[in-house]
Amino acid sequence: MNNLKNKSPLKTIFAFILTSIIQLGYSQLVLPDEHFFKDYNSFNVDFIKKNKIRSIQLTYSEKMDGEIIVSKPAIKRFYFNQEGRPTKEVYIESRGIYKDSSTIYFKFNASNLLHEELITYQSETIKRAFNYNAKNRVQSIVTTKHYKGKEDTVSIERYKEPYSDESFAKRIYLNSENRPYLEERLYYENNRIIREEKDLIITSKSSTKSWSYKGHLIDKIEYSNYINRNEKGVYQFEYVNQNHLEYAYLFIEGELEKKLAFVYSPDDSDHLEALVIRYEQEGKIEIIQLEYTYY
Secondary structure (H helix, E strand, C coil), X not given: CCCCCCCCCHHHHCHHHHHHHHCCCCCCCECCCCCCCCCHHHECHHHHHHCCEEEEEEEEEEEECCCCCEEEEEEEEEEECCCCCEEEEEEEEEECCEEEEEEEEEEECCCCCEEEEEEEECCEEXXXXXXXXXXXXXXXXXXXXXXXXXXXXXXXXXXEEEEECCCEEEEEEECCCCCEEEEEEEEECHHHCEEEEEEEECCCCEEXXXXXXXXXXXXXXXXXXXXXXXXXXXXXXXXXXXXXXXEEEEEECCEEEEEEEEEEECCEEEEEEEEEEEECCCCEEEEEEEEEEEC
């Protein structure tokens, strides 16, 4: 099954975190985050607009230690308008003579906030409608499924923001009975750049995320406390001349989990050609190659 059909709307809710990071002035295609190319939030809107990028295609290959490189039968394409905003995301996976594909369409409102997602897969369409409060923060997401002419409401997610200023915000997640099940506390530096996030779950689970900067994001630390299991993850980012991402690392409980290397064109230091990911525990390397079209 492709990886678009089950996209979580929470990534969209937290897009403001990446928006805050953009304020640091990254002059590169991708933003420093732990999920590179997972969805359109990986991309720098200003960079896309400046360089007049129409589409980006990702092709995947991998190899195990001691083996040859093998192409994976999947591609992902992102399409953008002339303002750098995404319009469509396509995933295609080949299975012999058959192809499995899904498409996501994006619609933005006048404030450049995501207004609607349409996810199509075979004869099924999932629609997510996003509603915002006066501060342009998501207050509800309504998900409906359309299948063979029938429409069903799958879920309605609601959020409250009882307090928000330049340095702190509190958000409360409500269940289908309008009862809180998670409280989120966000702490900011100047210009509302995210510094720390604390998630308090009603079932006594909790997690904390913190970000550190030196002109650019240099590390992100995540602590999780799930009853009898505690875990610490550390993401570290290195740059070329403090301008372009060169390496990223993920450590779990102090052990290197994966290392990412960013490969740029020798003729243009802004042109990202590939991302090479080394999975240390598995002895595997994944290669993601990028191809572009332009306006």
